[in-house]
Amino acid sequence: MFRLSNNLIGILNFLTFVLSIPILAVGIWLAHNGSTDCEKFLDKPFIILGAFLMLVSLAGLIGACCRVTWLLWIYLFVMFILIVLVFCFTIFAFVVTNKGAGDALSGKGYKEYRLGNYSNWLQKRVTNTKNWNKIKSCLIDSEACQQINGGQNETLEEFYKESLTPIQSGCCKPLDTCGFTYENATVWTGSTNSTEPDCNLWSNDQKVLCYNCSTCKAGVLQTIKGDWKKAAIVNIIFLIFLIIVYSVGCCAFRNNREDNAYPRKRSHHW
Structure with missing residues (x-):
């Protein structure tokens, strides 16, 4: 036996x-x-x-x-x-x-994330162009930005109350300091006097948005951190x-x- x-x-x-x-x-x-x-x-x-x-x-x-x-x-x-x-x-x-945490914003239901707040090892993974292109492709395919609750029909006040995920906060909208005019959740118009590089990377093209921004990379790292x-x-x-x-x-x-x-x-x- x-x-x-x-x-x-x-x-x-x-x-x-x-x-x-x-x-x-x-x-x-x-x-x-x-x-x-x-x-x-x-x-x-x-x-x-x-x-x-x-x-x-x-x-x-x-x-x-x-x-x-x-x-x-x-x-x-x-x-x-x-x-x-x-x-x-x-x-x-x-x-x-x-290391790493989001910055709370007064009167906002979401936080904003900065790439420099995370460990150097994680930063190197997303600042590598080859790696980021693959990650960005996944983000676009997931349509995370199109899943924001109010979408096209909410007002600015309603948008500010949104509980956005780190990826939605970092990739789907410009930084608050950019000073853009709100049209809807993923469309922001106007010019900016900010010296923040991410403000110049913003685009209303739904396949671009802020996917090339450091805030988007920080949002991904915050998600990875939780996972x-x-x-x-x-x-x-x-x-x-x-x-x-x-x-x-x-x-x-x-x-x-x-x-x-x-x-x-x-x-x-x-």
Whole structure:
């Protein structure tokens, strides 16, 4: 009879193998059918993640259920590296997202965000032209600016009461200090005497708006900051799960070694 730890590792890795199939399929579909840069940007991560889960789960499944000790050793080694990486990423996520916050505006329901308030590492990710073009493509595809509640029909007073997301605040409108005249949520007219570079980058073209502004990049970083903090909490739970699986895997590995050694002991006795 298989021992409990071998059965548990086998079941867990079978479920992981089944999960890897749709992940890999999505990556392959995006690679061949992705119509935008945003979609194509996601294909490689999906393919790599799907292939990784498939190979590791197969190693764990065969190693535990067929008692192939060397495969189970590889599985445990990869799991150990994964635990270390998840732990390091969790610490890193807390460190790089420690800085940065929005500036509250008097009488406004939204905040404005400044790029210089965030960590240098995050700033470098969005100031890289190649990276930003991909991010900008995703922002335009998401139509975040068109999703502002009042849209074309709200007054300036109603707009000021809007609870805009960091991306909507940074990418969909000019800075308040620019002094533009409000027409609707994404159309602002007039000239500015401001020395703020972002004011000169504003455009009423719905595919341009303030997507090239530093405030837009800051809005993206504020969103990433919130997402990463949530991800770090999830990572802690995932890390605990990985450690439990790793411990069970070590028991299965020990079982394999004992089972493989037993026939030799019996043969030597006879």
